[in-house]
Amino acid sequence: MDSSKLSEFALIARLTHALPQGPGVVMGVGDDCxxxxxxxxxxxxxTCDSQVEGVHFLxxxxxxxxxxxxxxxxxxxxxxxxxxxxxxxxxLISLILPPHLETxxxxxxxxxxxxxAVRYGTSIVGGNIAGSGVGHQLVIDITLLGTVxxxxxxxxxxxxxxxxxxxxxxxxxxAAGLHTLLYPQLAYPEEACQAVRARCLTPQAxxxxxxxxxxxxxxxVTAMLDISDGLSGDVQxxxxxxxxxxxxALAQLPVSPALLAMAxxxxxxxxxxxxxxxxxxxxxxxxxxxxxxxxxxxxQVQTGTPVTVIGMVCAAEEGRxxxxxxxxxxxxxxxxxxxxxxxxxx
Amino acid sequence: MDSSKLSEFALIARLTHALPQGPGVVMGVGDDCxxxxxxxxxxxxxTCDSQVEGVHFLxxxxxxxxxxxxxxxxxxxxxxxxxxxxxxxxxLISLILPPHLETxxxxxxxxxxxxxAVRYGTSIVGGNIAGSGVGHQLVIDITLLGTVxxxxxxxxxxxxxxxxxxxxxxxxxxAAGLHTLLYPQLAYPEEACQAVRARCLTPQAxxxxxxxxxxxxxxxVTAMLDISDGLSGDVQxxxxxxxxxxxxALAQLPVSPALLAMAxxxxxxxxxxxxxxxxxxxxxxxxxxxxxxxxxxxxQVQTGTPVTVIGMVCAAEEGRxxxxxxxxxxxxxxxxxxxxxxxxxx
Numbered sequence: 001m002d003s004s005k006l007s008e009f010a011l012i013a014r015l016t017h018a019l020p021q022g023p024g025v026v027m028g029v030g031d032d033c034x035x036x037x038x039x040x041x042x043x044x045x046x047t048c049d050s051q052v053e054g055v056h057f058l059x060x061x062x063x064x065x066x067x068x069x070x071x072x073x074x075x076x077x078x079x080x081x082x083x084x085x086x087x088x089x090x091x092l093i094s095l096i097l098p099p100h101l102e103t104x105x106x107x108x109x110x111x112x113x114x115x116x117a118v119r120y121g122t123s124i125v126g127g128n129i130a131g132s133g134v135g136h137q138l139v140i141d142i143t144l145l146g147t148v149x150x151x152x153x154x155x156x157x158x159x160x161x162x163x164x165x166x167x168x169x170x171x172x173x174x175a176a177g178l179h180t181l182l183y184p185q186l187a188y189p190e191e192a193c194q195a196v197r198a199r200c201l202t203p204q205a206x207x208x209x210x211x212x213x214x215x216x217x218x219x220x221v222t223a224m225l226d227i228s229d230g231l232s233g234d235v236q237x238x239x240x241x242x243x244x245x246x247x248x249a250l251a252q253l254p255v256s257p258a259l260l261a262m263a264x265x266x267x268x269x270x271x272x273x274x275x276x277x278x279x280x281x282x283x284x285x286x287x288x289x290x291x292x293x294x295x296x297x298x299x300q301v302q303t304g305t306p307v308t309v310i311g312m313v314c315a316a317e318e319g320r321x322x323x324x325x326x327x328x329x330x331x332x333x334x335x336x337x338x339x340x341x342x343x344x345x346x
Numbered sequence: 347m348d349s350s351k352l353s354e355f356a357l358i359a360r361l362t363h364a365l366p367q368g369p370g371v372v373m374g375v376g377d378d379c380x381x382x383x384x385x386x387x388x389x390x391x392x393t394c395d396s397q398v399e400g401v402h403f404l405x406x407x408x409x410x411x412x413x414x415x416x417x418x419x420x421x422x423x424x425x426x427x428x429x430x431x432x433x434x435x436x437x438l439i440s441l442i443l444p445p446h447l448e449t450x451x452x453x454x455x456x457x458x459x460x461x462x463a464v465r466y467g468t469s470i471v472g473g474n475i476a477g478s479g480v481g482h483q484l485v486i487d488i489t490l491l492g493t494v495x496x497x498x499x500x501x502x503x504x505x506x507x508x509x510x511x512x513x514x515x516x517x518x519x520x521a522a523g524l525h526t527l528l529y530p531q532l533a534y535p536e537e538a539c540q541a542v543r544a545r546c547l548t549p550q551a552x553x554x555x556x557x558x559x560x561x562x563x564x565x566x567v568t569a570m571l572d573i574s575d576g577l578s579g580d581v582q583x584x585x586x587x588x589x590x591x592x593x594x595a596l597a598q599l600p601v602s603p604a605l606l607a608m609a610x611x612x613x614x615x616x617x618x619x620x621x622x623x624x625x626x627x628x629x630x631x632x633x634x635x636x637x638x639x640x641x642x643x644x645x646q647v648q649t650g651t652p653v654t655v656i657g658m659v660c661a662a663e664e665g666r667x668x669x670x671x672x673x674x675x676x677x678x679x680x681x682x683x684x685x686x687x688x689x690x691x692x
Contacts, residue, residue: 008475011449015456022469024435034472036436038493040386048438048489050476089370090382092394094440094487103357110361123368126380126392128487129354133400136482141440141474143394143489147384 030241031156032083032225033146043153045146047080049073053098053137059105066105068201069140070112076228077144078120078205079281083226085154085214086146088120088207093127096139109140120207152214154285159223159242163286165311168206168299170256171231172270173199175277179266192261203281208303210283216295224285230278235320236334238284245318248275248311248332251325275322276335286313376587377502378429378571379492389499391492393426395419399444399483405451412451414547415486416458422574423490424466424551425627429572431500431560432492434466434553439473442485455486466553498560500631505569505588509632511657514552514645516602517577518616519545521623525612534611541604549627554649556629562641570631576624581666582680584630591664594621594657594678597671621668622681632659 016029026035026043033045051073053059059066074091081088093113097106117124122144132139177200180186180193206226213221223242227234231253235246253274263270287295296307320332362375372381372389379391397419399405405412420437427434439459443452463470468490478485523546526532526539552572559567569588573580577599581592599620609616633641642653666678 011452012475014449014453016470019460019470020464021471022435022467025469025471028469028471029473034436034438036471036491038384038386038388038390040384042384044384044390044491046436046438046472046489046491048440048472048474048487050440050442050474050487052442052476052478054482055477089368090380090392092380092392092489094394094396094489096396096398096442096485096487103360106357107360114365118366121368123371123374124362124365125367125371125374125382126394127375128394128396129358130396130398131401132398132485133483136400137478139442139478139485139487141394141396141442141485141487143392143438143440145382145392145491 032080042147045086048143050141066108067112070109071116073140074116075205079226081146082207082210086148088122088146090145091124092143094141096132154224156241159286159313163313164292167284169282170254172274172277174279175273176262192258195258206283220291222286227280227282230276233334245314248322254308378426388493391432394489396487412454413458416455417462419486420462421551425572427492428553428556432494434468434492436491437470438489440487442478500570502587505632505659509659510638513630515628516600518620518623520625521619522608538604538607552629566637568632573626573628576622579680591660594668600654
């Protein structure tokens with residue numbers, strides 16, 4: 001069987017089944033980050049994620065710049081640390097360089113990495129540079145280490161029946177932005193196009209929001225992850241790890257005016273992007289019901305980022321479903337992009 | 347300028363010049379590992395290194411198996427932790443998979459990684475899987491975290507004039523092994539060929555030796571690194587980081603009978619492989635002169651690995667040179683392979 005016939009999650013499950021775990025491993029494969037205990041006051045978080053030319057970005061073409069590719073390569077890792085309530089600290093950068101790549105391009109890429117690192121107070125501490133063969137593509141593989149106070153790490157596994165499902169920001173924009181990059185010849189409303197494209201090319205990791213949510217502790221914020229695979233896929237991860245079901249109220253999904261304008265333009269249901277688009281890098285989290293009002297207000301006041309209630313946690317037997325304003329409900333089928341054409345955290 | 351015109355070290359210097367370093371960074375770019383301080387009893391070590399199909403290994407052909415590629419991908423990182431006196435602890439594995447790669451190949455590769463991790467008591471704790479475009483190559487990028495007791499980390503920077511230069515094992519074998527893989531059509535002495543090829547395909551990281559040397563502390567073992575770039579290049583790193591010169595006594599270089607047999611077979615000076623070949627993954631270290639006999643004996647008794655005195659540390663003004671048995675001396679020119687056709691730790 002060739003690997004493209006196997007879903008990314010099935011492949012990960014086969015590879016990482018029953019890995020022996022030595023002392024210090026609090027949690028290995030299966031969440032946004034690994035959690036390690038080195039005996040100090042804080043736990044260590046570790047994550048890695050790669051960006052591959054031709055899969056995650058294009059070097060050729062006017063729609064992006066190497067700096068932005070560098071920024072995004074780090075941002076997607078920052079988002080994983082944020083999703084555990086952690087503080088991003090140390091970056092290792094592995095570059096696979098095709099021959100004859102202009103040094104100026106590599107320097108611009110690195111400048112983007114450096115700017116993003118500075119923006120979040122993280123240090124680039126090491127890495128590796130390797131050549132690739134002729135005709136091959138640029139790969140940026142980043143390992144990011146973070147720290148989090150003991151008792152303040154939020155995993156995907158703590159959601160309970162009756163908890164309230166919340167998210168930061170808006171959802172679906174990045175997928176609409178990708179659409180404009182894949183079909184640049186179409187005429188889009190200019191302002192909306194720029195807005196969604198920016199969400200795709202320069203995602204902003206919700207590091208400050210994640211830290212604040214983590215500081216509330218897992219009794220308040222019971223589970224968290226980032227929306228990287230698409231809402232429907234990430235809800236599935238949350239349900240599987242927590243052993244719960246989830247109902248999403250479609251009318252409450254926070255969709256931006258730009259997304260609505262783009263959907264009208266291409267005659268597409270905006271909920272399709274909102275439910276199944278990926279790479280928004282918003283935080284999806286569950287809150288014990290008595291704390292919801294306080295949590296929403298705190299995040300909004302301290303960061304300016306809106307928090308929206310989008311659903312409820314229910315029993316695992318009820319499964320995952322969406323509800324319409326008129327009370328109808330339908331199963332929520334995870335329809336994220338296949339990550340072997342893209343990528344997946346293991 | 348295209349990047350292949352710039353040496354790997356020049357490129358690294360340009361990219362990593364004056365990187366801002368936040369709290370917790372004891373040492374960033376420039377040694378075998380990054381050293382981080384998270385406040386616990388131990389310091390954290392971090393390193394990453396990638397293996398690229400077509401550059402570091404070939405998937406096609408009978409000379410290697412995916413398990414061995416997996417083993418080696420981890421071994422080269424284990425060697426970096428060993429070279430700081432550290433204990434390897436946690437592995438993150440990033441795979442870039444070409445489409446249509448057989449799942450069985452990926453599983454065998456991962457099995458090699460798993461076996462090597464178990465052999466050294468390290469835990470595979472996370473990673474990432476990404477697809478690459480059609481026609482592109484397999485990349486295995488590994489980040490390895492280790493720990494080391496405060497006061498027992500050995501860097502490249504502590505060698506002093508009068509210290510004695512030592513190394514574990516033998517040098518040059520891996521380069522001779524690579525020669526047999528690059529020119530498989532030549533007739534080699536079978537036993538010697540197998541021996542040097544094994545050094546190239548299945549390098550053994552000197553983890554136990556590195557731990558013992560680290561436990562002696564930097565007052566005894568003043569500097570250490572692994573021989574990955576080739577002895578001449580690694581001596582240059584040591585001299586630059588420590589601000590010293592080094593004299594190597596050619597007659598004392600530990601070359602294996604297999605290397606001598608291979609050199610005779612291809613009419614080549616074995617010292618050429620010994621001085622400038624790479625990937626032996628032996629430890630190169632300097633010892634305060636009064637401790638040399640004790641250090642050699644301890645390593646040999648406790649690990650069975652021979653330790654050879656190969657030279658002396660001298661003042662930086664004397665530079666780097668080799669001495670012949672008759673007293674002649676010649677400058678030692680670093681002639682490691684260019685890492686943009688291969689790779690380099692940043």
